[in-house]
Amino acid sequence: MIENGADMARVDDTLTRIARNAGINNPKIFETTTGILMSIPEQSSAQVEPIQKRTIDLEKVSLVNQNSRAFQDGQISLEEFRDNLVKLNISTPFFSFWLQLIAAVVVSVTLMIMYGGSSEDMIATAFAGGLGYSCYYLINNQLKIRFVSEFLASFLIGVIAVFFVHVHLGIQIGMITIGGVMPLVPGVPITNAVRDVFAGHFLSGMARAMEALLSAGAIGMGIAFVFRFL
Incomplete structure (x- = not known):
C-alpha cells in the first residue's frame, strides 16, 4: 500500500485489522514511507520490511483494503488472503x-x-x-x-x-x-x-x-x- 501511494493512517488501520483478525491481540506497528516495523510482544519477535520504490496506483490500495475487510468478515482465510495479495500485486492492470x-x-x-x-x-x-x-x-x-x-x-x-x-x-x-x-x-x-x-x-x-x-x-x-x- 505504501509503494502505491496510500496514506499512513490507512496503512496502519489495514495492518492492525489483519493482525488482530489473525490472532495477534496487541500488534506493535510502526510505518514510514521507507519501511515497516512490526513486532509481536507475546513472542518477542519483530520484522522489518524496507520500502524501496514508490509510485501511484490507487487501484491496488483499494484492492488490498477490500481483501483485508473480506478477511476480517471471515469470507476468506489467511492463506487465501496472502494468495490474493500476491496475485493483485502481479496482475493488477496498470494504464498503458x-x-x-x-x-x-x-x-x-x-x-x-x-x-x-x-x-x-x-x-x-x-x-x-x-x-x-x-x-x-x-x-x-x-x-x-x-x-x-x-x-x-x-x-x-x-x-x-x-x-x-x-x-x-x-x-x-x-x-x-x-x-x-x-x-x-x-x-x-x-x-x-x-x-x-x-x-x-x-x-x-x-x-x-x-x-x-x-x-x-x-x-x-x-x-x-x-x-x-x-
Missing part, C-alpha cells in the same frame, strides 16, 4: 503509456482553459503537456533518477511554450507553461502529507511533504532556467 499520455494532454488543456487561458493556446498546451509528460515518463522508467525527470520535463515544457509563442502559434507563454506542468504536479504526495500530519503520523507527513516540495522545486527550477536563458 498511451492512455497516460492522452490523460496528460487532456489535463493540460482543460486546466489551462480553467485558469483563464485562451483557446488559441490549446494546441501549444497539448504539445507541451504531452511531450513534457513523455520526457518525465521515459526518464523515470529508464534512468530511475528522482527529481531529474521533473526538472528536464518542465524545462522541455518551457522551451515548447517559448517556441510556440515565437512562431506565433501561441499567445501566452505563462498559460501554456502552467497547463503543461499540471500533469507533473505532485498532488497525491501533497494530499497524503496533509492527511498523515492530521492523523498524527508526523514523520511520514514531513517526509512526504519534503518529497513533494523537492518535486515542485525541480519543476520550478526547470521553468526558471527557460525564462532566464531563453
Whole structure:
C-alpha cells in the first residue's frame, strides 16, 4: 500500500485489522514511507520490511483494503488472503503509456482553459503537456533518477511554450507553461502529507511533504532556467 501511494493512517488501520483478525491481540506497528516495523510482544519477535520504490496506483490500495475487510468478515482465510495479495500485486492492470499520455494532454488543456487561458493556446498546451509528460515518463522508467525527470520535463515544457509563442502559434507563454506542468504536479504526495500530519503520523507527513516540495522545486527550477536563458 505504501509503494502505491496510500496514506499512513490507512496503512496502519489495514495492518492492525489483519493482525488482530489473525490472532495477534496487541500488534506493535510502526510505518514510514521507507519501511515497516512490526513486532509481536507475546513472542518477542519483530520484522522489518524496507520500502524501496514508490509510485501511484490507487487501484491496488483499494484492492488490498477490500481483501483485508473480506478477511476480517471471515469470507476468506489467511492463506487465501496472502494468495490474493500476491496475485493483485502481479496482475493488477496498470494504464498503458498511451492512455497516460492522452490523460496528460487532456489535463493540460482543460486546466489551462480553467485558469483563464485562451483557446488559441490549446494546441501549444497539448504539445507541451504531452511531450513534457513523455520526457518525465521515459526518464523515470529508464534512468530511475528522482527529481531529474521533473526538472528536464518542465524545462522541455518551457522551451515548447517559448517556441510556440515565437512562431506565433501561441499567445501566452505563462498559460501554456502552467497547463503543461499540471500533469507533473505532485498532488497525491501533497494530499497524503496533509492527511498523515492530521492523523498524527508526523514523520511520514514531513517526509512526504519534503518529497513533494523537492518535486515542485525541480519543476520550478526547470521553468526558471527557460525564462532566464531563453
